[in-house]
Amino acid sequence: MATHLITGASSGIGAALARALYERGDALVLLARNEERAQQLVAVFPDATTLVADLEHPESLRASLGERMPATLDSVLHVAGVVDLGPVSELPAEVWRRTLDVNLAAPAELTRLALPALRATRGRVVFVNSGAGLNASPSWSAYAASKFGLRALADALRAEERGSGVRVTSVFPGRTATPMQQKVHEQEGAEYDEAEWIRPESVVTAVLTALDLPRDADLTDIRVRPGA
Structure with a gap:
Protein backbone atom coordinates (compact mmCIF):
# COMPACT_ATOMS: atom_id res chain seq x y z
CA MET A 1 0.00 0.00 0.00
CA ALA A 2 1.41 3.38 -1.01
CA THR A 3 1.35 6.31 1.40
CA HIS A 4 0.82 9.88 0.21
CA LEU A 5 1.07 13.20 2.05
CA ILE A 6 -1.31 15.77 0.54
CA THR A 7 -1.87 19.46 1.11
CA GLY A 8 -5.05 21.19 -0.04
CA ALA A 9 -7.24 18.10 0.31
CA SER A 10 -10.25 20.09 1.51
CA SER A 11 -11.41 21.29 -1.90
CA GLY A 12 -10.74 21.48 -5.60
CA ILE A 13 -7.91 19.47 -7.13
CA GLY A 14 -6.62 18.37 -3.73
CA ALA A 15 -9.99 16.92 -2.71
CA ALA A 16 -10.37 15.10 -6.02
CA LEU A 17 -6.84 13.71 -5.73
CA ALA A 18 -7.33 12.55 -2.14
CA ARG A 19 -10.61 10.90 -3.11
CA ALA A 20 -9.03 9.04 -6.05
CA LEU A 21 -6.14 7.73 -3.95
CA TYR A 22 -8.43 6.84 -1.03
CA GLU A 23 -10.80 4.90 -3.27
CA ARG A 24 -8.00 2.79 -4.67
CA GLY A 25 -6.89 1.84 -1.17
CA ASP A 26 -3.79 3.99 -0.68
CA ALA A 27 -2.93 5.45 2.73
CA LEU A 28 -3.31 9.21 3.11
CA VAL A 29 -1.64 11.74 5.37
CA LEU A 30 -3.63 14.96 5.04
CA LEU A 31 -2.55 18.39 6.20
CA ALA A 32 -5.26 20.74 7.48
CA ARG A 33 -4.83 24.40 8.37
CA ASN A 34 -6.76 24.14 11.67
CA GLU A 35 -8.66 21.70 13.87
CA GLU A 36 -12.02 22.52 12.30
CA ARG A 37 -10.74 21.73 8.83
CA ALA A 38 -9.06 18.59 10.18
CA GLN A 39 -12.37 17.29 11.52
CA GLN A 40 -14.00 17.92 8.17
CA LEU A 41 -11.31 15.82 6.48
CA VAL A 42 -11.71 13.06 9.07
CA ALA A 43 -15.43 12.90 8.25
CA VAL A 44 -14.67 12.39 4.56
CA PHE A 45 -11.56 10.21 4.92
CA PRO A 46 -11.99 8.35 8.23
CA ASP A 47 -9.02 6.03 7.65
CA ALA A 48 -6.59 8.82 6.80
CA THR A 49 -4.06 10.39 9.15
CA THR A 50 -4.90 14.09 9.51
CA LEU A 51 -2.33 16.57 10.80
CA VAL A 52 -2.79 20.26 11.57
CA ALA A 53 -0.17 22.52 10.01
CA ASP A 54 -0.41 26.18 9.04
CA LEU A 55 1.14 26.75 5.62
CA GLU A 56 0.95 30.50 6.17
CA HIS A 57 3.72 30.04 8.72
CA PRO A 58 6.29 27.69 7.14
CA GLU A 59 8.66 28.17 10.06
CA SER A 60 6.09 26.42 12.30
CA LEU A 61 5.82 23.24 10.24
CA ARG A 62 8.65 21.39 11.92
CA ALA A 63 7.15 21.91 15.38
CA SER A 64 3.60 21.19 14.15
CA LEU A 65 4.47 17.93 12.44
CA GLY A 66 7.18 16.84 14.85
CA GLU A 67 7.51 13.08 15.11
CA ARG A 68 4.17 12.53 13.38
CA MET A 69 5.84 12.60 9.97
CA PRO A 70 5.70 9.03 8.62
CA ALA A 71 8.93 7.07 8.38
CA THR A 72 8.21 6.30 4.74
CA LEU A 73 6.28 8.18 2.07
CA ASP A 74 5.66 7.21 -1.53
CA SER A 75 4.75 10.76 -2.47
CA VAL A 76 4.30 14.30 -1.24
CA LEU A 77 1.61 16.10 -3.23
CA HIS A 78 1.64 19.88 -2.95
CA ASP A 84 -4.96 37.45 -4.60
CA LEU A 85 -5.01 39.52 -7.77
CA GLY A 86 -4.08 43.15 -8.19
CA PRO A 87 -1.57 45.40 -9.93
CA VAL A 88 1.86 45.81 -8.39
CA SER A 89 0.93 49.39 -7.53
CA GLU A 90 -1.83 48.16 -5.20
CA LEU A 91 -0.67 44.85 -3.71
CA PRO A 92 0.50 45.39 -0.10
CA THR A 99 1.28 34.29 -1.23
CA LEU A 100 4.98 33.44 -1.17
CA ASP A 101 4.71 31.66 2.19
CA VAL A 102 1.80 29.41 1.25
CA ASN A 103 2.66 28.80 -2.41
CA LEU A 104 6.45 28.55 -2.21
CA ALA A 105 8.12 28.62 1.21
CA ALA A 106 5.73 26.09 2.78
CA PRO A 107 6.18 23.52 -0.03
CA LEU A 134 4.93 29.70 -17.08
CA ASN A 135 3.56 33.10 -18.07
CA ALA A 136 2.84 36.17 -15.93
CA SER A 137 -0.14 38.39 -16.77
CA PRO A 138 -1.23 41.81 -15.52
CA SER A 139 -2.62 41.69 -11.96
CA TRP A 140 -1.10 38.25 -11.41
CA SER A 141 2.35 39.37 -10.21
CA ALA A 142 2.36 37.89 -6.68
CA TYR A 143 0.75 34.60 -7.65
CA ALA A 144 2.88 34.18 -10.77
CA ALA A 145 6.04 35.00 -8.84
CA SER A 146 5.22 32.30 -6.31
CA LYS A 147 4.57 29.79 -9.08
CA PHE A 148 7.68 30.71 -11.05
CA GLY A 149 9.55 30.13 -7.80
CA LEU A 150 7.80 26.79 -7.31
CA ARG A 151 9.00 25.69 -10.75
CA ALA A 152 12.56 26.67 -9.78
CA LEU A 153 12.21 24.73 -6.53
CA ALA A 154 11.10 21.64 -8.43
CA ASP A 155 13.92 21.86 -10.97
CA ALA A 156 16.60 22.31 -8.31
CA LEU A 157 15.17 19.53 -6.15
CA ARG A 158 15.07 17.15 -9.11
CA ALA A 159 18.75 17.70 -9.81
CA GLU A 160 19.72 17.45 -6.15
CA GLU A 161 17.82 14.21 -5.51
CA ARG A 162 18.68 12.36 -8.68
CA GLY A 163 21.14 10.16 -6.82
CA SER A 164 18.63 9.30 -4.08
CA GLY A 165 16.00 8.08 -6.53
CA VAL A 166 13.42 10.68 -5.48
CA ARG A 167 11.59 11.91 -8.56
CA VAL A 168 10.01 15.33 -8.99
CA THR A 169 7.08 16.38 -11.17
CA SER A 170 5.58 19.80 -11.85
CA VAL A 171 2.00 19.88 -13.11
CA PHE A 172 0.87 23.09 -14.80
CA PRO A 173 -2.95 23.14 -15.07
CA GLY A 174 -4.78 25.83 -16.95
CA ARG A 175 -7.92 27.28 -15.41
CA THR A 176 -9.66 24.54 -13.47
CA ALA A 177 -13.20 24.45 -12.07
CA THR A 178 -12.43 24.88 -8.37
CA PRO A 179 -13.44 27.25 -5.55
CA MET A 180 -10.14 29.08 -6.17
CA GLN A 181 -11.15 29.68 -9.78
CA GLN A 182 -14.50 31.00 -8.64
CA LYS A 183 -12.66 33.44 -6.35
CA VAL A 184 -10.45 34.51 -9.27
CA HIS A 185 -13.52 35.27 -11.35
CA GLU A 186 -14.95 37.33 -8.52
CA GLN A 187 -11.72 39.32 -8.33
CA GLU A 188 -11.76 39.78 -12.09
CA GLY A 189 -15.41 40.86 -12.03
CA ALA A 190 -16.32 38.08 -14.45
CA GLU A 191 -19.15 35.55 -14.46
CA TYR A 192 -18.09 32.04 -13.48
CA ASP A 193 -19.26 28.94 -15.33
CA GLU A 194 -17.44 25.82 -14.19
CA ALA A 195 -18.40 24.02 -17.40
CA GLU A 196 -15.96 26.23 -19.29
CA TRP A 197 -12.92 25.00 -17.42
CA ILE A 198 -10.90 21.85 -16.76
CA ARG A 199 -12.47 19.41 -14.32
CA PRO A 200 -10.34 18.73 -11.22
CA GLU A 201 -10.53 15.02 -11.99
CA SER A 202 -8.75 15.62 -15.30
CA VAL A 203 -5.81 17.18 -13.49
CA VAL A 204 -5.86 14.25 -11.08
CA THR A 205 -5.48 11.88 -14.02
CA ALA A 206 -2.22 13.62 -14.91
CA VAL A 207 -0.96 13.38 -11.32
CA LEU A 208 -1.85 9.69 -11.06
CA THR A 209 -0.05 9.00 -14.33
CA ALA A 210 3.12 10.46 -12.84
CA LEU A 211 2.69 8.51 -9.60
CA ASP A 212 2.12 5.21 -11.39
CA LEU A 213 4.81 5.57 -14.05
CA PRO A 214 7.34 2.71 -14.05
CA ARG A 215 10.89 3.63 -13.11
CA ASP A 216 12.25 3.18 -16.64
CA ALA A 217 10.75 6.57 -17.53
CA ASP A 218 9.87 9.84 -15.84
CA LEU A 219 7.42 12.71 -16.15
CA THR A 220 9.06 15.95 -15.09
CA ASP A 221 6.72 18.65 -16.42
CA ILE A 222 3.06 18.16 -17.35
CA ARG A 223 0.93 20.90 -18.92
CA VAL A 224 -2.84 20.44 -18.70
CA ARG A 225 -4.91 22.78 -20.87
CA PRO A 226 -8.66 23.22 -21.43
CA GLY A 227 -9.95 21.12 -24.32
CA ALA A 228 -11.53 22.55 -27.43
Whole structure:
Protein backbone atom coordinates (compact mmCIF):
# COMPACT_ATOMS: atom_id res chain seq x y z
CA MET A 1 0.00 0.00 0.00
CA ALA A 2 1.41 3.38 -1.01
CA THR A 3 1.35 6.31 1.40
CA HIS A 4 0.82 9.88 0.21
CA LEU A 5 1.07 13.20 2.05
CA ILE A 6 -1.31 15.77 0.54
CA THR A 7 -1.87 19.46 1.11
CA GLY A 8 -5.05 21.19 -0.04
CA ALA A 9 -7.24 18.10 0.31
CA SER A 10 -10.25 20.09 1.51
CA SER A 11 -11.41 21.29 -1.90
CA GLY A 12 -10.74 21.48 -5.60
CA ILE A 13 -7.91 19.47 -7.13
CA GLY A 14 -6.62 18.37 -3.73
CA ALA A 15 -9.99 16.92 -2.71
CA ALA A 16 -10.37 15.10 -6.02
CA LEU A 17 -6.84 13.71 -5.73
CA ALA A 18 -7.33 12.55 -2.14
CA ARG A 19 -10.61 10.90 -3.11
CA ALA A 20 -9.03 9.04 -6.05
CA LEU A 21 -6.14 7.73 -3.95
CA TYR A 22 -8.43 6.84 -1.03
CA GLU A 23 -10.80 4.90 -3.27
CA ARG A 24 -8.00 2.79 -4.67
CA GLY A 25 -6.89 1.84 -1.17
CA ASP A 26 -3.79 3.99 -0.68
CA ALA A 27 -2.93 5.45 2.73
CA LEU A 28 -3.31 9.21 3.11
CA VAL A 29 -1.64 11.74 5.37
CA LEU A 30 -3.63 14.96 5.04
CA LEU A 31 -2.55 18.39 6.20
CA ALA A 32 -5.26 20.74 7.48
CA ARG A 33 -4.83 24.40 8.37
CA ASN A 34 -6.76 24.14 11.67
CA GLU A 35 -8.66 21.70 13.87
CA GLU A 36 -12.02 22.52 12.30
CA ARG A 37 -10.74 21.73 8.83
CA ALA A 38 -9.06 18.59 10.18
CA GLN A 39 -12.37 17.29 11.52
CA GLN A 40 -14.00 17.92 8.17
CA LEU A 41 -11.31 15.82 6.48
CA VAL A 42 -11.71 13.06 9.07
CA ALA A 43 -15.43 12.90 8.25
CA VAL A 44 -14.67 12.39 4.56
CA PHE A 45 -11.56 10.21 4.92
CA PRO A 46 -11.99 8.35 8.23
CA ASP A 47 -9.02 6.03 7.65
CA ALA A 48 -6.59 8.82 6.80
CA THR A 49 -4.06 10.39 9.15
CA THR A 50 -4.90 14.09 9.51
CA LEU A 51 -2.33 16.57 10.80
CA VAL A 52 -2.79 20.26 11.57
CA ALA A 53 -0.17 22.52 10.01
CA ASP A 54 -0.41 26.18 9.04
CA LEU A 55 1.14 26.75 5.62
CA GLU A 56 0.95 30.50 6.17
CA HIS A 57 3.72 30.04 8.72
CA PRO A 58 6.29 27.69 7.14
CA GLU A 59 8.66 28.17 10.06
CA SER A 60 6.09 26.42 12.30
CA LEU A 61 5.82 23.24 10.24
CA ARG A 62 8.65 21.39 11.92
CA ALA A 63 7.15 21.91 15.38
CA SER A 64 3.60 21.19 14.15
CA LEU A 65 4.47 17.93 12.44
CA GLY A 66 7.18 16.84 14.85
CA GLU A 67 7.51 13.08 15.11
CA ARG A 68 4.17 12.53 13.38
CA MET A 69 5.84 12.60 9.97
CA PRO A 70 5.70 9.03 8.62
CA ALA A 71 8.93 7.07 8.38
CA THR A 72 8.21 6.30 4.74
CA LEU A 73 6.28 8.18 2.07
CA ASP A 74 5.66 7.21 -1.53
CA SER A 75 4.75 10.76 -2.47
CA VAL A 76 4.30 14.30 -1.24
CA LEU A 77 1.61 16.10 -3.23
CA HIS A 78 1.64 19.88 -2.95
CA VAL A 79 -1.79 21.14 -4.00
CA ALA A 80 -2.70 23.89 -1.52
CA GLY A 81 -2.42 27.46 -2.70
CA VAL A 82 -3.75 30.99 -2.39
CA VAL A 83 -4.35 33.73 -4.95
CA ASP A 84 -4.96 37.45 -4.60
CA LEU A 85 -5.01 39.52 -7.77
CA GLY A 86 -4.08 43.15 -8.19
CA PRO A 87 -1.57 45.40 -9.93
CA VAL A 88 1.86 45.81 -8.39
CA SER A 89 0.93 49.39 -7.53
CA GLU A 90 -1.83 48.16 -5.20
CA LEU A 91 -0.67 44.85 -3.71
CA PRO A 92 0.50 45.39 -0.10
CA ALA A 93 3.43 43.58 1.46
CA GLU A 94 1.18 41.28 3.48
CA VAL A 95 -0.35 39.86 0.29
CA TRP A 96 3.08 39.18 -1.14
CA ARG A 97 4.21 37.57 2.10
CA ARG A 98 1.17 35.30 2.43
CA THR A 99 1.28 34.29 -1.23
CA LEU A 100 4.98 33.44 -1.17
CA ASP A 101 4.71 31.66 2.19
CA VAL A 102 1.80 29.41 1.25
CA ASN A 103 2.66 28.80 -2.41
CA LEU A 104 6.45 28.55 -2.21
CA ALA A 105 8.12 28.62 1.21
CA ALA A 106 5.73 26.09 2.78
CA PRO A 107 6.18 23.52 -0.03
CA ALA A 108 9.95 23.94 0.27
CA GLU A 109 9.92 23.42 4.05
CA LEU A 110 7.45 20.53 3.94
CA THR A 111 9.53 18.83 1.26
CA ARG A 112 12.66 19.29 3.35
CA LEU A 113 10.97 17.65 6.33
CA ALA A 114 9.62 14.78 4.21
CA LEU A 115 12.80 13.98 2.26
CA PRO A 116 14.06 11.22 4.60
CA ALA A 117 10.72 9.43 4.25
CA LEU A 118 10.75 9.93 0.47
CA ARG A 119 14.33 8.71 0.09
CA ALA A 120 13.42 5.53 1.96
CA THR A 121 10.98 4.57 -0.83
CA ARG A 122 12.57 6.44 -3.76
CA GLY A 123 9.27 8.29 -3.88
CA ARG A 124 7.95 11.25 -5.81
CA VAL A 125 7.26 14.91 -5.08
CA VAL A 126 4.47 16.48 -7.13
CA PHE A 127 4.07 20.25 -7.24
CA VAL A 128 0.69 21.28 -8.63
CA ASN A 129 1.81 24.53 -10.19
CA SER A 130 -0.22 26.67 -12.62
CA GLY A 131 -0.18 28.14 -16.09
CA ALA A 132 0.83 31.28 -14.19
CA GLY A 133 4.08 29.50 -13.40
CA LEU A 134 4.93 29.70 -17.08
CA ASN A 135 3.56 33.10 -18.07
CA ALA A 136 2.84 36.17 -15.93
CA SER A 137 -0.14 38.39 -16.77
CA PRO A 138 -1.23 41.81 -15.52
CA SER A 139 -2.62 41.69 -11.96
CA TRP A 140 -1.10 38.25 -11.41
CA SER A 141 2.35 39.37 -10.21
CA ALA A 142 2.36 37.89 -6.68
CA TYR A 143 0.75 34.60 -7.65
CA ALA A 144 2.88 34.18 -10.77
CA ALA A 145 6.04 35.00 -8.84
CA SER A 146 5.22 32.30 -6.31
CA LYS A 147 4.57 29.79 -9.08
CA PHE A 148 7.68 30.71 -11.05
CA GLY A 149 9.55 30.13 -7.80
CA LEU A 150 7.80 26.79 -7.31
CA ARG A 151 9.00 25.69 -10.75
CA ALA A 152 12.56 26.67 -9.78
CA LEU A 153 12.21 24.73 -6.53
CA ALA A 154 11.10 21.64 -8.43
CA ASP A 155 13.92 21.86 -10.97
CA ALA A 156 16.60 22.31 -8.31
CA LEU A 157 15.17 19.53 -6.15
CA ARG A 158 15.07 17.15 -9.11
CA ALA A 159 18.75 17.70 -9.81
CA GLU A 160 19.72 17.45 -6.15
CA GLU A 161 17.82 14.21 -5.51
CA ARG A 162 18.68 12.36 -8.68
CA GLY A 163 21.14 10.16 -6.82
CA SER A 164 18.63 9.30 -4.08
CA GLY A 165 16.00 8.08 -6.53
CA VAL A 166 13.42 10.68 -5.48
CA ARG A 167 11.59 11.91 -8.56
CA VAL A 168 10.01 15.33 -8.99
CA THR A 169 7.08 16.38 -11.17
CA SER A 170 5.58 19.80 -11.85
CA VAL A 171 2.00 19.88 -13.11
CA PHE A 172 0.87 23.09 -14.80
CA PRO A 173 -2.95 23.14 -15.07
CA GLY A 174 -4.78 25.83 -16.95
CA ARG A 175 -7.92 27.28 -15.41
CA THR A 176 -9.66 24.54 -13.47
CA ALA A 177 -13.20 24.45 -12.07
CA THR A 178 -12.43 24.88 -8.37
CA PRO A 179 -13.44 27.25 -5.55
CA MET A 180 -10.14 29.08 -6.17
CA GLN A 181 -11.15 29.68 -9.78
CA GLN A 182 -14.50 31.00 -8.64
CA LYS A 183 -12.66 33.44 -6.35
CA VAL A 184 -10.45 34.51 -9.27
CA HIS A 185 -13.52 35.27 -11.35
CA GLU A 186 -14.95 37.33 -8.52
CA GLN A 187 -11.72 39.32 -8.33
CA GLU A 188 -11.76 39.78 -12.09
CA GLY A 189 -15.41 40.86 -12.03
CA ALA A 190 -16.32 38.08 -14.45
CA GLU A 191 -19.15 35.55 -14.46
CA TYR A 192 -18.09 32.04 -13.48
CA ASP A 193 -19.26 28.94 -15.33
CA GLU A 194 -17.44 25.82 -14.19
CA ALA A 195 -18.40 24.02 -17.40
CA GLU A 196 -15.96 26.23 -19.29
CA TRP A 197 -12.92 25.00 -17.42
CA ILE A 198 -10.90 21.85 -16.76
CA ARG A 199 -12.47 19.41 -14.32
CA PRO A 200 -10.34 18.73 -11.22
CA GLU A 201 -10.53 15.02 -11.99
CA SER A 202 -8.75 15.62 -15.30
CA VAL A 203 -5.81 17.18 -13.49
CA VAL A 204 -5.86 14.25 -11.08
CA THR A 205 -5.48 11.88 -14.02
CA ALA A 206 -2.22 13.62 -14.91
CA VAL A 207 -0.96 13.38 -11.32
CA LEU A 208 -1.85 9.69 -11.06
CA THR A 209 -0.05 9.00 -14.33
CA ALA A 210 3.12 10.46 -12.84
CA LEU A 211 2.69 8.51 -9.60
CA ASP A 212 2.12 5.21 -11.39
CA LEU A 213 4.81 5.57 -14.05
CA PRO A 214 7.34 2.71 -14.05
CA ARG A 215 10.89 3.63 -13.11
CA ASP A 216 12.25 3.18 -16.64
CA ALA A 217 10.75 6.57 -17.53
CA ASP A 218 9.87 9.84 -15.84
CA LEU A 219 7.42 12.71 -16.15
CA THR A 220 9.06 15.95 -15.09
CA ASP A 221 6.72 18.65 -16.42
CA ILE A 222 3.06 18.16 -17.35
CA ARG A 223 0.93 20.90 -18.92
CA VAL A 224 -2.84 20.44 -18.70
CA ARG A 225 -4.91 22.78 -20.87
CA PRO A 226 -8.66 23.22 -21.43
CA GLY A 227 -9.95 21.12 -24.32
CA ALA A 228 -11.53 22.55 -27.43
